[in-house]
Amino acid sequence: MFDVEYLRRQFPILETKIRDKYPLIYLDNAATTQKPFIVINSIVDYYTKYNANVHRGVHYLSGLATERFEQARDVVRAFINANSNDEIIFTRGTTESINLVAHSFCKTFLTKDDTVMLTQMEHHSNIVPWQIARDNFGFKLDYLTFDDNGELENVKEKILSVKPKLLSLCHISNTLGTVNNIKEIIDLCHSIDCYVLVDGAQSIAHKIIDVKDLQVDFFVFSGHKVYAPMGVGVLYGRKEILEKMDVYHGGGEMIKEVTMEKTIYNDLPYKFEAGTPSVADVIGLATALSWLKSNDLQAIIDYEDELLRYATEQLQNIDGIRIFGNAKHKSSCISFLADGIHHLDLGTLLDAMGVAIRTGHHCAEPVMQRFCIEGTDRVSIAAYTTKNDIDVFIDSLNKALKMLR
Numbered sequence: 066m067f068d069v070e071y072l073r074r075q076f077p078i079l080e081t082k083i084r085d086k087y088p089l090i091y092l093d094n095a096a097t098t099q100k101p102f103i104v105i106n107s108i109v110d111y112y113t114k115y116n117a118n119v120h121r122g123v124h125y126l127s128g129l130a131t132e133r134f135e136q137a138r139d140v141v142r143a144f145i146n147a148n149s150n151d152e153i154i155f156t157r158g159t160t161e162s163i164n165l166v167a168h169s170f171c172k173t174f175l176t177k178d179d180t181v182m183l184t185q186m187e188h189h190s191n192i193v194p195w196q197i198a199r200d201n202f203g204f205k206l207d208y209l210t211f212d213d214n215g216e217l218e219n220v221k222e223k224i225l226s227v228k229p230k231l232l233s234l235c236h237i238s239n240t241l242g243t244v245n246n247i248k249e250i251i252d253l254c255h256s257i258d259c260y261v262l263v264d265g266a267q268s269i270a271h272k273i274i275d276v277k278d279l280q281v282d283f284f285v286f287s288g289h290k291v292y293a294p295m296g297v298g299v300l301y302g303r304k305e306i307l308e309k310m311d312v313y314h315g316g317g318e319m320i321k322e323v324t325m326e327k328t329i330y331n332d333l334p335y336k337f338e339a340g341t342p343s344v345a346d347v348i349g350l351a352t353a354l355s356w357l358k359s360n361d362l363q364a365i366i367d368y369e370d371e372l373l374r375y376a377t378e379q380l381q382n383i384d385g386i387r388i389f390g391n392a393k394h395k396s397s398c399i400s401f402l403a404d405g406i407h408h409l410d411l412g413t414l415l416d417a418m419g420v421a422i423r424t425g426h427h428c429a430e431p432v433m434q435r436f437c438i439e440g441t442d443r444v445s446i447a448a449y450t451t452k453n454d455i456d457v458f459i460d461s462l463n464k465a466l467k468m469l470r
């Protein structure tokens with residue numbers, strides 16, 4: 066059985082009192098997760114005991130930092146079941162990973178007549194990089210749309226008729242909570258030689274990821290949404306694709322040899338890791354993933370799914386609440402609006418009672434446009450969220466609605 070109280074004691078921030086008064090009810094986990102002691106300590110450990118630049122020095126500390134840094138790559142590879150460490154590129158986060166692929170993949174693989182397909186439920190970081198690449202390289206962009214429940218519609222028809230060269234889509238929508246059937250979509254895309262990038266920013270903490278089983282071409286995520294530090298993320302890419310792809314950032318580390326005329330680039334994965342990496346954060350990420358694995362991820366997932374069902378029911382019991390995103394398969398977040406009440410007013414009142422939720426467009430304006438709204442209120446859960454958190458949230462929501470109505 067999953068013991069949420071035992072888990073909670075490992076997160077120091079959960080002891081925080083909001084405005085010295087209210088216990089923290091943190092329901093903004095889709096924006097970022099809190100960090101357990103073991104992750105915080107791994108960063109302190111690095112800076113107090115072995116801070117040095119990696120892959121450079123002959124000295125002892127540099128050797129140690131390099132060893133830990135490369136062990137972290139091992140941990141990430143194992144966590145997502147990739148074949149080789151060459152397929153694990155450390156970036157600053159999901160955003161940088163997608164920008165890298167949008168630039169380098171498109172430059173190498175696409176012509177003017179090709180199409181990149183996205184979906185209407187993407188985070189801005191899975192839209193804007195492709196628009197920039199389109200403007201640079203001149204391919205076409207198209208979108209899969211979603212229905213009133215927040216499920217992708219006409220997927221097969223659209224993909225088979227447009228025949229994109231690459232489809233980039235989220236595993237879990239950060240706004241609607243929809244879990245896309247990526248396995249089926251990847252198989253369909255591969256049947257027409259279309260590559261697939263999966264934005265795993267929301268799924269890395271809430272699903273078991275096996276890139277080998279999925280046969281996905283690219284899988285990207287941010288550390289900070291999976292109990293790890295900010296400033297680090299991952300690009301997984303299939304080796305034979307990464308090898309062909311043009312470079313992205315230039316600088317130290319990504320080179321084999323530089324003359325004043327030209328550069329011979331380094332091998333994978335270093336070819337895509339220009340400059341000094343965020344070593345402490347990479348080690349923090351590996352610590353977080355090892356920690357998560359040691360906690361029985363499947364038990365956490367089942368617990369979270371149950372909690373999401375409970376929160377959904379409680380919300381549905383309140384008059385005048387509209388939930389955006391009613392897909393059959395959902396995970397970890399609920400977007401909603403209260404009739405006649407601005408999302409920001411509600412969020413502000415909840416905050417005054419110590420309940421942290423997210424308000425606004427959640428970096429997914431096309432989703433808001435689909436529903437002709439400006440924004441929503443969103444609650445999102447993590448492994449340390451409790452039934453009590455949900456009850457306090459619902460209580461506070463009822464109080465806030467009374468004040469606002």
Ligand SMILES: *Cc1c(COP(=O)(O)O)cnc(C)c1O
Pocket residue numbers: 095096157158159160161188190191235237238239264266267287289290
């Ligand atoms: C958070 C998020 C991103 C962006 O992640 P960053 O850490 O800001 O780079 C992209 N896609 C989804 C689905 C997200 O939830």
